[in-house]
Amino acid sequence: MPRSPDFYDVAIVGGGLAGLSAAVAVSANSEAWVVLVDKDIGRNNPTPLTFSDVVQEFGLEDSVVNRYRGFSLHSSPGSQSFHYYGDFPLVSLDYRWACYILLTRAQQSLRFTWQRSYATNLTRDGGEWIISLNGGQQIRAPLLIDASGRAHFAAHCLHLARPRLYSHCYGQIFSRCQIADGELAEDVCLLLGGSERFGNGGGWCYPLGAGRISFGFASVTASPRYPLELVRRRYRRALQEFTPYAHILARGKPGPVERGSIPLGPVRPFVHDGLMLVGDAAGQATPWACMGVEPALVNGRTCGRVAAQAFKRKDFRAEVLREYETIWAQTNRRAYRQGTILAPLQWTQSEEVWDRITVGHSRFTPEEALAHLRYNEPIYSLPVLGWSVVYGRLGRIRRRVRDWLRQHLRIGALRGEAQEA
Numbered sequence: 035m036p037r038s039p040d041f042y043d044v045a046i047v048g049g050g051l052a053g054l055s056a057a058v059a060v061s062a063n064s065e066a067w068v069v070l071v072d073k074d075i076g077r078n079n080p081t082p083l084t085f086s087d088v089v090q091e092f093g094l095e096d097s098v099v100n101r102y103r104g105f106s107l108h109s110s111p112g113s114q115s116f117h118y119y120g121d122f123p124l125v126s127l128d129y130r131w132a133c134y135i136l137l138t139r140a141q142q143s144l145r146f147t148w149q150r151s152y153a154t155n156l157t158r159d160g161g162e163w164i165i166s167l168n169g170g171q172q173i174r175a176p177l178l179i180d181a182s183g184r185a186h187f188a189a190h191c192l193h194l195a196r197p198r199l200y201s202h203c204y205g206q207i208f209s210r211c212q213i214a215d216g217e218l219a220e221d222v223c224l225l226l227g228g229s230e231r232f233g234n235g236g237g238w239c240y241p242l243g244a245g246r247i248s249f250g251f252a253s254v255t256a257s258p259r260y261p262l263e264l265v266r267r268r269y270r271r272a273l274q275e276f277t278p279y280a281h282i283l284a285r286g287k288p289g290p291v292e293r294g295s296i297p298l299g300p301v302r303p304f305v306h307d308g309l310m311l312v313g314d315a316a317g318q319a320t321p322w323a324c325m326g327v328e329p330a331l332v333n334g335r336t337c338g339r340v341a342a343q344a345f346k347r348k349d350f351r352a353e354v355l356r357e358y359e360t361i362w363a364q365t366n367r368r369a370y371r372q373g374t375i376l377a378p379l380q381w382t383q384s385e386e387v388w389d390r391i392t393v394g395h396s397r398f399t400p401e402e403a404l405a406h407l408r409y410n411e412p413i414y415s416l417p418v419l420g421w422s423v424v425y426g427r428l429g430r431i432r433r434r435v436r437d438w439l440r441q442h443l444r445i446g447a448l449r450g451e452a453q454e455a
C-alpha cells in the first residue's frame with residue numbers, strides 16, 4: 035500500500051507517449067506505486083508520421099491511420115525526390131488512440147493511478163517532491179518523471195535549461211479530397227522543403243486514407259512562444275501556392291487544425307537528484323526531421339526501466355538515474371550533436387538551398403533516405419552546407435547587382451529616348 039493516498043513512489047507529469055511509455059515500463063518492471071498526472075491524455079498532434087517497426091515493437095498497430103510504401107521530399111521551387119519500398123516502413127498514427135492503448139496497459143497494474151489534474155507547482159522537501167495540483171491537492175513522491183512536453187513543467191518550476199529552438203507547426207486535416215490518378219498516391223507521404231514564404235521549418239502532406247489529407251507547415255524560432263499569426267499566415271500562403279497540392283486541397287473540405295510546437299535540442303543532463311526528463315520535455319525530438327514519436331516511446335521505456343531499478347534500490351540520486359542518459363547517449367549522442375550544431379544553419383536556408391538539398395536527396399538509395407529521416411543525419415555535412423550557404427548568398431548578391439544594373443541601364447536608356455524625342 036502507498037504510505038498515504040497522496041504518497042507514491044514515482045510521479046509522472048504528462049500523459050503523452052513519453053509519460054505513458056515510462057508508466058508502462060515502471061509498472062512492468064517493479065512493484066512501485068505510480069501516479070500519472072494529466073488532465074487529458076494524448077492531446078498533442080492528432081496524426082504524426084512514424085516508423086512501422088516502432089509501432090510494432092510497442093504494440094500500437096491498432097492506432098495506425100495509414101501506411102506508406104513511399105516517401106518523398108518536395109522543395110517549393112519544384113525539385114522532388116521519390117523513394118519506394120517493398121514494404122510499408124512509415125505509418126501515420128492516431129496519437130490519442132496510441133496513448134489510450136498505453137494507458138490501458140499501465141492500468142493493468144493495480145499500483146497505477148491516473149490523476150486527471152494539472153500540476154501547478156513543484157517543491158522539494160528533504161528527499162521528496164511535493165507536486166501541487168490544480169484544485170489544491172498535493173501529491174508526494176521521491177522520484178518525478180517530467181514528461182510534460184513543451185510545457186517543461188520541471189524546468190519552469192526549478193529554473194532548468196530549456197531547448198534552444200522550437201518548431202511551431204500549423205496545419206489542417208482535409209476531407210473529401212478528390213485525388214485524380216497520378217496526382218498524389220495514397221501510400222506516399224511527403225515532406226515539403228523549407229521556405230521563407232511558407233515556413234522555414236518545412237512542411238508535410240500525408241494522405242490519411244478515404245480522401246483525407248494532413249497538410250501543414252512549420253516555422254522554427256528560438257522562442258518557445260507560439261507565433262500563431264505568423265505560422266497561420268505562412269500556412270495559408272502554402273495552401274494557396276504550393277503546387278500541385280494546393281489544387282488538390284482546394285477541392286477538399288478543411289477540417290481540424292493540427293498545431294503545436296516541437297522543442298528541438300536535447301536539454302542535458304536529463305537527470306537530477308530524484309528527477310528524470312523525457313520526450314519533448316527533454317528536447318528529444320530529432321533536430322533535423324523534428325520527429326518526436328519514436329524518441330518519446332523509446333526513451334520513455336528506458337526512463338521507466340531505470341526508474342524501476344532505482345525504486346528497487348531505494349536510491350533516486352542522479353548517479354543512479356544517469357544510466358538512462360548513458361543509454362540515450364550510446365545511440366544518439368553523435369547524430370544529435372551534429373544535428374543540433376547544424377540546426378540554426380539548417381533552419382535559415384533559402385528555397386534555393388532546399389532545392390539543392392532535395393536534388394541531393396534524390397540520389398540516395400531508399401534505405402539511405404529512410405536512415406537520414408530516422409537517424410537524424412543531415413543530408414549535407416557541415417562544410418557542404420556551409421558552402422551551400424555561401425553559394426546561396428553569392429547568388430542573391432549577384433541577382434541584386436543584376437537587377438540594379440538592369441534597372442539603371444533601363445532608366446538611362448529611357449532618359450536617352452526622352453532627350454532624343
Ligand SMILES: Cc1cc2nc3c(=O)[nH]c(=O)nc-3n(C[C@H](O)[C@H](O)[C@H](O)COP(=O)(O)OP(=O)(O)OC[C@H]3O[C@@H](n4cnc5c(N)ncnc54)[C@H](O)[C@@H]3O)c2cc1C
Pocket residue numbers: 047048049050051052053071072073074075076077078079081082083084151152153154181182183184185186187203204292293294295296312313314315319324325326327328330
Ligand atoms: C503539429 C505537430 C506535428 C507533429 N508531427 C510529428 C510527426 O509527424 N512525427 C513525429 O515523430 N513527431 C511529430 N510531432 C512531435 C511529436 O508529436 C512529439 O515529439 C511527441 O508527441 C512528444 O511526446 P511527449 O509525450 O513528450 O509530449 P506530449 O505528447 O506533448 O505530452 C505532454 C503531456 O503533458 C501534459 N502536461 C503538460 N503540462 C502539464 C502539467 N503541468 N500537468 C499535467 N500534465 C501536463 C500535456 O497535457 C500533454 O498531454 C509533431 C508535433 C506537433 C505539435
